[in-house]
Amino acid sequence: MQRRIIVLLMVVAGASLGATFLPMAWRTIQVADNQWLNNPFTNILIGAIIFFLFALVLERYISAGLSYIEKKLSEISLTYLLFGAIGTIIGLMIGMIISIPLYNLNIPFVTSFLPFFVMILLGYFGFQVGVTRIEEWKKIFTPKSKKTEETQQQILERKAGDTFHRYKILDTSVIIDGRVYDIAKTGFLEGTLLIPNFVLYELQYIADSGDSLKRVRGRRGLDILNALQKEEDISVEMYDGDFEDIQEVDSKLIKLAKLLDGVVVTNDYNLNKVAEFQNVPVLNINALANAVKPVVIPGETMDVLLVKAGTERQQGVAYLDDGTMVVVEDGQHYMNERIKVVVTSALQTAAGRMIFAKPAHSGRGIDDVKPENAEDLSVASDTNNSMQNNGNQSQNNQNGNQKNRNKGRKNA
Structure with a gap:
C-alpha cells in the first residue's frame, strides 16, 4: 500500500511539473508551434509517464527512507515534536521579516543568498529553543487558574x-x-x-x-x-x-x-x-x-555462624541476616559452627557496617573454672606431691653416690 501511494504521488507530481515546465522546454527547442506536442493534455501525460518510470526505480529507496523517518518519529514524544514545530515556525517567520529589507538591497549575491541563509538559521534556532525549554513552555501555556490551584496546593504541602x-x-x-x-x-x-x-x-x-x-x-x-x-x-x-x-x-x-x-x-x-x-x-x-540496620553496643551478645576465615590470623567471619559482617577473634577454631559472641566494637564505613567480636567463653578467667569433683582434684594433688617427693629423694641418692665415687678416686 505504501509503495502504491508513493508511485501515485510521484505521478501526480510529474503531471503537475509537466504542465508547468514542458511548454518552456518546447519553446527552447523551437517546437512550440506543434499543436499535438504543445498542449496541456500532452504535457501532463509526458510528465506523468516520466515520473512513473522514476517511481519504479526509486520507490524502494523512498520507502526505506520513509520507514526510517517513521521509526525515528515514533521514538520522539508528541510534546517534543509540537514545541519543535512551533519554534521552527516562529523562527522562520522572524527570518522572513528580517529578510524583507535584504531583498531591497539589489545586491546580486546578498539579495539571492543571504535571506535564505537567515531564514534557515533562525528556523534552526527556533527549533532548538522549542525543544530545549519544554518545561518552561508548559508553564507558560498552563492556564492561570490552574497555576493558582497548583501554587495553593504546593503551599499547603510545604507548611x-x-x-x-x-x-x-x-x-x-x-x-x-x-x-x-x-x-x-x-x-x-x-x-x-x-x-x-x-x-x-x-x-x-x-x-x-x-x-x-x-x-x-x-x-x-x-x-x-x-x-x-x-x-x-x-x-x-x-x-x-x-x-x-x-x-x-x-x-x-x-x-x-x-x-x-x-x-x-x-x-x-x-x-x-x-x-x-x-x-x-x-x-x-x-x-x-x-x-535502618540494628544498632549494636560493646558487650552485647549474639549468636553467629562462622562461615569463612578472616584476613588476620585466627580470625573468623560471620554475617548477620541483613548482611552485616561480623569479625570474630580466634574464630577459626569454630568454623562452620554457631557460637555465642560478645561485641567488642563496631565500625561504620561508606560500604557498610562491620562488627568486631570475640567468643563469649573467652572472656572467663582461669579462677572462674570450677572442677566438677573437688575430691578427685585433692587426690590428684596429693598424688602429684608424692611423686614430686619421690623424685627429689631419688635425685638426692644419685648425688650422694656421685660424691662417694669422686672421693674414692682421690684416695686412689
Missing part, C-alpha cells in the same frame, strides 16, 4: 518546611536494584516517582546486551518499572524531554533535577558525590539501608 520536593527522579542503578519498589510501597517515598526517557533507553540497551548478566539486570529493571506503574498507591510519571547537548546519563539526571527542583534517587556512589557537590538533593538507598 512543614521548604524541604519538600515533588519529583523523585530514579537512576538506572536504583531501578535495577529493585529495593525502591518495596520502599515506595511502604509510603516512605512521598511525591511522584519520575522516570526520564533517557534512563528508560539505557535500561532497554542493558536488557538487549550480549552479556547474559547485563541482560538479566536490564530485564529486572524493566520488570521493576512495570511493577511500580501497576501500583495504584504509587504516583509514577514519564519525562519525555532530553538534553541533546549532554551525552552522559548521570549529567542529564543532575540537570533535570535542577530544572524540576527534584531529588535524585540512586545507588551510585560517584553520582551521589557529584550531585552533592552541585547542591542537588540525593536519596541513596544504600545509605538508607545502613541507617
Whole structure:
C-alpha cells in the first residue's frame, strides 16, 4: 500500500511539473508551434509517464527512507515534536521579516543568498529553543487558574518546611536494584516517582546486551518499572524531554533535577558525590539501608555462624541476616559452627557496617573454672606431691653416690 501511494504521488507530481515546465522546454527547442506536442493534455501525460518510470526505480529507496523517518518519529514524544514545530515556525517567520529589507538591497549575491541563509538559521534556532525549554513552555501555556490551584496546593504541602520536593527522579542503578519498589510501597517515598526517557533507553540497551548478566539486570529493571506503574498507591510519571547537548546519563539526571527542583534517587556512589557537590538533593538507598540496620553496643551478645576465615590470623567471619559482617577473634577454631559472641566494637564505613567480636567463653578467667569433683582434684594433688617427693629423694641418692665415687678416686 505504501509503495502504491508513493508511485501515485510521484505521478501526480510529474503531471503537475509537466504542465508547468514542458511548454518552456518546447519553446527552447523551437517546437512550440506543434499543436499535438504543445498542449496541456500532452504535457501532463509526458510528465506523468516520466515520473512513473522514476517511481519504479526509486520507490524502494523512498520507502526505506520513509520507514526510517517513521521509526525515528515514533521514538520522539508528541510534546517534543509540537514545541519543535512551533519554534521552527516562529523562527522562520522572524527570518522572513528580517529578510524583507535584504531583498531591497539589489545586491546580486546578498539579495539571492543571504535571506535564505537567515531564514534557515533562525528556523534552526527556533527549533532548538522549542525543544530545549519544554518545561518552561508548559508553564507558560498552563492556564492561570490552574497555576493558582497548583501554587495553593504546593503551599499547603510545604507548611512543614521548604524541604519538600515533588519529583523523585530514579537512576538506572536504583531501578535495577529493585529495593525502591518495596520502599515506595511502604509510603516512605512521598511525591511522584519520575522516570526520564533517557534512563528508560539505557535500561532497554542493558536488557538487549550480549552479556547474559547485563541482560538479566536490564530485564529486572524493566520488570521493576512495570511493577511500580501497576501500583495504584504509587504516583509514577514519564519525562519525555532530553538534553541533546549532554551525552552522559548521570549529567542529564543532575540537570533535570535542577530544572524540576527534584531529588535524585540512586545507588551510585560517584553520582551521589557529584550531585552533592552541585547542591542537588540525593536519596541513596544504600545509605538508607545502613541507617535502618540494628544498632549494636560493646558487650552485647549474639549468636553467629562462622562461615569463612578472616584476613588476620585466627580470625573468623560471620554475617548477620541483613548482611552485616561480623569479625570474630580466634574464630577459626569454630568454623562452620554457631557460637555465642560478645561485641567488642563496631565500625561504620561508606560500604557498610562491620562488627568486631570475640567468643563469649573467652572472656572467663582461669579462677572462674570450677572442677566438677573437688575430691578427685585433692587426690590428684596429693598424688602429684608424692611423686614430686619421690623424685627429689631419688635425685638426692644419685648425688650422694656421685660424691662417694669422686672421693674414692682421690684416695686412689
